[in-house]
Amino acid sequence: LQPGICEHHVLADRTRPMDFEIHGVEQVEGFGDGNTPMQRFEPFYGAQPRSWHERRSAFYALRRQPRRLSTGQRRTGPRSSYVGSEVFLSLVDGDQAPYPHQLRQLGMQLWCSNRDLPLHMPVGKSSTDFVLDDGGPVAAIRCVAGPTRPRSGVTAGDTRWRLISHLQLNYLSLLEAGDDGATAVREMLTLYHDPHDAAARRQVEGVRRIASRPIVRRIPVPGPATYGRGLEITLTCDDAAFEGQGVYLLASVLRHVFARQASLNSFTETVLCTLERNEVVRWPAHLGNRPIL
Known part of the structure; x- marks a missing residue:
């Protein structure tokens, strides 16, 4: 975490950002200089009663936007027709104002997909489509259908606000x-x-x-x-x-x-x-x- 920055780009693997796409955030914890969590953050748009919300002061909010092509991708084109999306996280208090903290980093449990990697699977081009890590009495594993085209996730806050506006x-x-x-x-x-x-x-x-x-x-x-x-x-x-x-x-x-x-x-x-x-x-x-x- 850097001072003065209120929104943070969520990456599952910084060395391979194009191989993973954030589907959902399960847990967010803040750490100081040590390995012990200092603060647990709850989803700001979580479906909890108002009394629960008032007893807590540390929340996180998510924002999802389509991924922008890099300079190299704009020059040579993306590796597939699916670019995906990126998720940004901000820490807020109960009034949705920036959360005051002395934290150094965040730890998260994420649900991730492999973005567009399934589109590159060589399905039906070899003797088997999948292999077992430890081996076993299996001659071949075939993919009957798919894989389906990947889709970006939806942030919970956006969906709930849209449902409320429907009413x-x-x-x-x-x-x-x-x-x-x-x-x-x-x-x-x-x-x-x-x-x-x-x-x-x-x-x-x-x-x-x-x-x-x-x-x-x-x-x-x-x-x-x-x-x-x-x-x-x-x-x-x-x-x-x-x-x-x-x-x-x-x-x-x-x-x-x-x-x-x-x-x-x-x-x-x-x-x-x-x-x-x-x-x-x-x-x-x-x-x-x-x-x-």
Whole structure:
């Protein structure tokens, strides 16, 4: 640890940084000049009760970002199509301010992957794909499938904050002026797709606008004709972002999502439009999950 530096790059092996990628941090301990741990750090975004959090004052927070190519990699290219990510750790107190310490170094227990090394495995090119360290009555070990393409881990704090923001979506979020309504829906959709899937990310960005206006329709309930107030929600998407799959399926799912956000004694009527074709489909009024009084 160096004074004046509040964020530290986490490396599993400094001599081979490209062969290991940090998947998760299990334990963090601070050491002084000796070999005895002086301070145990807990995850700042850990799922513990507030009383537990208030009794402790030493925490660590993680930040993950895509790995930047080195000068040599930019000149000759990376050794594979997967570059991976890097993890940075900061020590904070209970107020998320920099943690005051007299520590010299940190010791960590990490979950690591081999980054892109599985992509270089010569699967099926020799008499066996794996060998035993101590030997045994095994002639060959074959890899039936895979290895799959590596993926970067997700920091726990980012995931939990995104899940919490998901709870804020309601019909008022859809009434926001400008692109704020579409932004809320896009942020919600990012929780349900692989962040490394470029096609899914492109489809999420293809949700361009969401507009709403109050309407009056006959409510689809048994008995005498009953009319009520609701929202007409116009979803505008870009056809180019859904090439090969179409936008109808996503809009059909969002129609039910919008209905779940309807207020008491209300409904939603979803209209799908695209930048190229204007109005594509208009679904009938859909009651929400709340009971009709």
